[in-house]
Amino acid sequence: MSMVNPSTDYLMTKVDSRYGLVVCGAKRARQLLDGAEPQAELQSTKNVTNALEEIAEGKINYVIKKEQ
Template identity: 40%
Template sequence: MIHPSYKELIEVINNGQDMDEAPLVTSRYSIVLATSKRARQLIAGAEPLVKTRGKKALSVAVDELYKGKVNILPSEEEE
């Protein structure tokens, strides 16, 4: 069982959005893309933003998203 679930991650990421704004994340696909991109950064040598011990890069990326350490930007704000 994956913890947190996709549903929990989507709720945490969209928390704080204004009601008239479109949610940042609407599907599991968005979560998968964000976590895989962050996991690749971690594999390439980026420092984890949460305390880890023996966790794989993907697990660390999920933890970072869940704890709000990494943000998903709308497509027009990406560089």
């Protein structure tokens, strides 16, 4: 049984790299901590878990900006 729900394998289908997943999850968790409106039904009291659930549900996307 996996301790992470949603699973890391499933989350990796939503992003292009583990680094992207970590950055996106951390930034979204910070937004939730600062009072941002949740995009999905909260299943946990932990912001990181809620951020990962939002990513898994496709509610949160990220874009990598290229430097000019």
